[in-house]
Amino acid sequence: MKLRHALVFVILPVFIGLAALQGGAIATRAYMEEASLQASSALRLAVSALGGHLSRYEPLPALIADHDDIKALLRAPSDPALRETANTYLQQINTLLRSSDIYVMTMDGETISASNYDGPASFVGQNFSYRPYFQDAARGLQSRFYALGTTSLKRGYYFASPVSVDGAIRGVIVFKVDIDSIETSWKGGEYKIFVADPEGIIFMTGSPEWLYNGILPLDAARLARTQASRRYADAPLKELPLKRKTEDGHSLMTVTDDGAAREYLVLSQYMPEADWTVNVLMDTASVRGQARTVVIALILFVCLAGLAIAILLQRRARTAERLRLEERARNELEHRVAERTADLARVNEQIELEIAERRLTEQELRKTQADLIQAGKLAGLGQMSAALSHEFNQPLAAAKTYADSAALLIDRGRTEEARDNLSRISGLVDRMASISRHLRNFARKPNEKLGPVGLDAVVDDTLEIVAARLKAADATLDVDLGRHPPAVVAGPVRLQQVLVNIITNAADAVEGQRNRTIELKARRKGGRVLLTVRDHGPGVPASIAERIFDPFFTTKGVGKGLGLGLSISYNIVKDFGGSLSVTNHADGGAVFRIELDAAEKMKDAAE
Template identity: 30%
Template sequence: MTRLRQALRGAGPMAAVLGVAVALVLGAGEWAARSELDNQWDNLRRSGEVQALALRGVATRYSYLPFTAAQQPLIATLLHNPRAELLRSAANAYLETVNANAGSDTLYVMDTSGLTVASSNWNTPASFVHQNYHNRPYFRDAMQGQSGRFYGVGKTTGEPGLFASAPVVENGKVVGVVAVKVRMQPIVDTWTQLRDPIFVTDARGIVFLGSVPAWLYKTTRPVPGQAVRQVQFDEQYGPQWTPQPVPWKTQPQQDPPGGEITLAPSGKRYLALEEPLPDLGWTLTLTADSRAVAAAQQQAWALASLASGLLVLGALYWQLRERRLQENRQARIELEQRVQERTHALQQAHAFRQSMEDSLLVGMRARDLEGRIVYVNAAMCEMVGYTAAELIGCLPPYPYWHPDDLERHWSDVDTVQAGKASPQGRENRLRHRNGSDVYTMFYTARLIDGHGQHIGWMSSVVDITAQKRAEELQQQREAQLQRVQRVITVGEMASTLAHELNQPLAALVNYAAAARAVSVQAQPQLLQDTLAALSAQALRAADIVGRIRHWVRQQPASREPCDLNATVEQSLSLLLRAEARRHGVPVRLALAAEPVRVSADRVLLEQVVLNLGLNALQAMQSQQPPAPGRELLLRTATEAGRASLQVLDRGPGLPPEIAERLFEPFFTTRSDGLGLGLNICRSIVESMGGELLARNRDGGGAVFEIRLPSLASSP
């Protein structure tokens, strides 16, 4: 009956342990699946930004070619005399040369009926000459006096590509069209090397570019009949194209950012993230295999099951141990009487040994064969901040192990237990109880008892923190000097580059002016207009280079009327909005209803706003945990003849010791910073007659404010 009652008493705790084990397994699987899913979405977002940038680069790289060729007088002359063989040959040679230098696929000219009169591939079997492209949208757009862009399968070559066009205008009338074809196969080749599919759809939902050839020209959603007829008329995806659905089904996620597609008939599932490209009229879709989420969940279940098993075994061991303790309690009472007889003698020996140990400056630590600490002296306790009672009996990991070096500490334990401890010692970083770092040298040897048996290890520990701090301080000073030298070198390189580039640009302006004078004497109006445009572009380039030289040489900046509202929008479009999205921080604008006009260097002012915005995002990112309601707020206003632009965040704010030195050169709170950003920003604003101020924000966070003299608004 006694054993039965003991079993019943033990059943309650064991049931609780089993319940905790089951909950641990289920919770671990759910947590692992959610964590892996969030990781997959983050990877898709970052990859989407990179791929979207690459697509935009390829799509816009050659858009200038049709416009440039349309300005060539030879093209307009050919369009007026399409049967003149000499003109056609000259135009073909010109287009071939421009196309070869630019690296595009084909550059060609069409008359108002869509008939190609000259082409860069005039001497190839797939020549565009005498081919008619009147049904192509890019031709129709150019005939309306607009630039055109169109992706489709070539009517002549059968190879897909991106077509861009520009009108040839003479006396306000469109007399022809210049178009360029660009192959996008190189970017597709890079996609085929990726593990998961990636594809692009047009505005109608038709896949026209992707890493899986079998999906090309299939529809992701129903296409209206009128749109189908338009695509067939344009021969966008070949003369035989008919709408066919893609081989997958799309299921939206309960918690976006994306959805999930299931391939038929394999049933393979992918996470799918759509990245709209509104400026191109396309949608980029990136995918990730859903099996990674399931694999992470299964691994978590396996690990949690193992941990639960260990928990149950531990509970069983605890029950057995309690039973053993109860049985041995009586025996211990008898043993204690014997121990008391020898205590006095041992106390005398211990007092002598303790006095000797307390006089040592080197820390001493002894461990048994299991790694349990069995002895520490006073020097060791002072070194780590723990008492001997707190350390003796501890098994690895020890409380003074540094959390950043756990793998190294475990490796040292394995090395010592394998009998491979280095006689030259081992450097280790420990964590003092007060949170400070302690650098030490450990020298470990075998611990042998009186019978010659190996019973553990004895380590002597030398504190080298002061020496280590001195070495780190010296390294920091050397690194700072190197950074300063790099900044000076960059300034000198920028000044030299600006000087060297300005000379050829000035020569280009002089040559253009001389050519204009010659054309005036000969009365060729068209040549004069062309060279005038060339001169204007060269002057613009020289102005940009001059801006760089002025800033590097600290000369007064050139100013122009500009709008602070437009400056905010441009900074957002450059980088700020993308960075805010990457950090998960919403951006809110509170811009003045009317334009806030100031006299400033627009490019440098945009750079100041961009720098302040990035600093605000980094400040909010460094705050752990994140502040509630964190946001990046940009606000403009005009008051009493002064215009202001404020950048507000919900970060940790500006402590007094930081606020006093905020704008000092080379002062920074970031380990990877130069400490020059805010100093340069203030110098730029002051060069424009303004001031840059910083203060703490009500409710938490910081405010950086640019103040400039306001210009009167135009009527």
């Protein structure tokens, strides 16, 4: 027995160690895969935004290169009047297209006309023949290039096109596109996003401290290629202090910044048309923390299991010891009986009787213990049944009372009062069916067409869903749909989903506040219906107001949401032909405004 106990206490720590290692690896792999899927969505959005922004300008240089003023200037580059005309034209086009700069160069690389001709950093007179985009366009190719301007010191993406005059290439026209607006949207988000050139130098990033840092070693060959094109002018280049590794097929990068090291999950996508690589970095601290939590829980579980096994072994040891003692006493008793004389026969019988009574007592004790265990099981089943039937007990009890009363009323000939009791029973049954129907309808995937929807019915259905959340937040919902609740053009299930999302967010906002009132109002506004939901919470900070409807944006803690509720609501309302916006009330709190077409407007259009 002691050997068995020793083996348990030796094997248990080994098993705990193996469980911690394997459990940690499995949990880390699962959470890392989930994080990779989230980062992959962010990467696709970033690549799509960059590609869409650049594709708008790609065909423009070739179109403007065919303009008569540009061709006339390249026939006579020194003509002041033609230069003035071309400068004015390029300035107007640049303002209209909201590009950074547009300029024309002769075949020797000299700029003879530019949209910024009258600015302090004018390109006129500058020579950019060293730029690859000029060299490619001079050979008749449509060219792209991204760099830091040597004159303006502004980053941009360049589109260059040859200008053919009388069948020969006489010059090059260049569009410079500003990309700062996209970069600004990357700042302060959940992910770190940056764009690197073929040499591994970061050209765009939401983290300004990483700009012009290399994620690849800046050896002599890379520096020579970068300097030849003067891609980054005189900006200082340095290597980003990082270490790379691969874990379960995932690329990880550890960056040391201000003495602190952070590990990131890295997802990359090469954009061949722009010749750069978009990278999305997600901090793995939350992933590691979740994995550690799983390991700790697993260790605790194994320890509890080990403790249970130890207790079981101890009980078995005590039972075996007691049986041995009883067996020893029984043997001693029999030995004494055999040695005693006939005079002790009566005493021997009494002893045997006591032994029989003891056994009977033990059997009764075991039976009592079994009965107690069974009673405990029945009590547990009773509690579970009570919890499951709690929502329906009161309506069922009331229905039985009305039914018994109706029977007495019928016996006494009071049929009208009995019919009223039956109506009440029917109402209770409808009430229980309504609770189940509302939950089922809300969970069902909607497949509906747009049509007239009464706001009063949708609001009633919504209250069935949000009642529990309002009660948990100790919040009150004041509904004011006017004397004649309007009807709107929408889908009832999806409109209900929008109201549930917004009212639930309002309940989150007022929870713990002094004033926990939520106001829901609807008013006609010409051919439109304005539906407002106002809370008395802290309101929406100006810094996030423009991003509150973006996918995956949330101010809640990890694990309390993906940041998709308001984004989905925004798109549902947009599908209805309406609009969804949020502002702060002058007296505090946030106001969500849903504007939809009135149902009468749809009817008039059909006629």
